[in-house]
Amino acid sequence: MENNNGILLESGTNELEVIMFGIGRGTFGINVMKVREIIQPVDVTIMPHSHPHMEGIIRLREEIIPVIDLSEAIGFDRNEGSAQTDKLIVSELNQMKVAFRVHEVSRIHRISWEQIEKPNEMSQGLKDLTIGVVKMEDNMVLLLDYEKIVYDVVPDSRLDGSGEEESRPERASRHVLIAEDSNMLRQLLDDTLQASGYTSLTFTGDGREAWEKLTDARAKAFDVVITDIEMPGMDGHHLTKKIKESSEWKDVPVIIFSSLITGDLYHKGERVGADAQISKPQAPELVDMLDKMTGLKAAGV
Structure with missing residues (x-):
């Protein structure tokens, strides 16, 4: 299956299309935009000294791609499935490709981010690995934090903070609003930006909460907004569109920082008015763009 043909959604509609798949008796979903x-x-080539959740590597059209057994990564019994129905979902995120082994793939559903609730303690014990829960008519579908899963298994996927210059005190005066639903990535962003000197940071877990923070008359003004794309409630494209269509907030720069800055999604970001788009895990590039968007001169200038 090749995705992205004939299923692209209009920019900023707060909708997504999700490929449903099964692991054991659980039903899960992945944004079709992540699936190649x-x-x-x-056949999988086993790699010595690799993470226990990593099956090995495969060669696919001259590319070497790591394979992650998703059932083991989320703590399910890999033997609950049938080898006859197993599939590999080849995904691209954080500028790398990875294949997830699942037990079966069912269909594609179009849903709104408003249908997706944040996970709670009842999310099959997977709260730390779940970014959202979709309540369907006959069951509940979990959207996993695939970035965290890959981050834990494949070291090369981790947020790149290397090469960043020393902290600059003038950055502390810039107020940054950040919409990011992954707990892990919020912490990584906090560590990286704090180390660079951006210490006035306000984090939210989704686009709706970020919009409320931005438009709260009692809150401090923000100099720039950083947003992920995939978030329950309101996605980053819809948040960006609302900001840029607002007469009061349209001049606030918006930086989309996501693992999905590829091809069609880049054009979607342009259409909703994003001022910049940076692909995870390029943290130094994000810091440089923050300097540019908040009017700070480059170091040494």
């Missing part, structure tokens, strides 16, 4: 293709399992 779905293939039958192929």
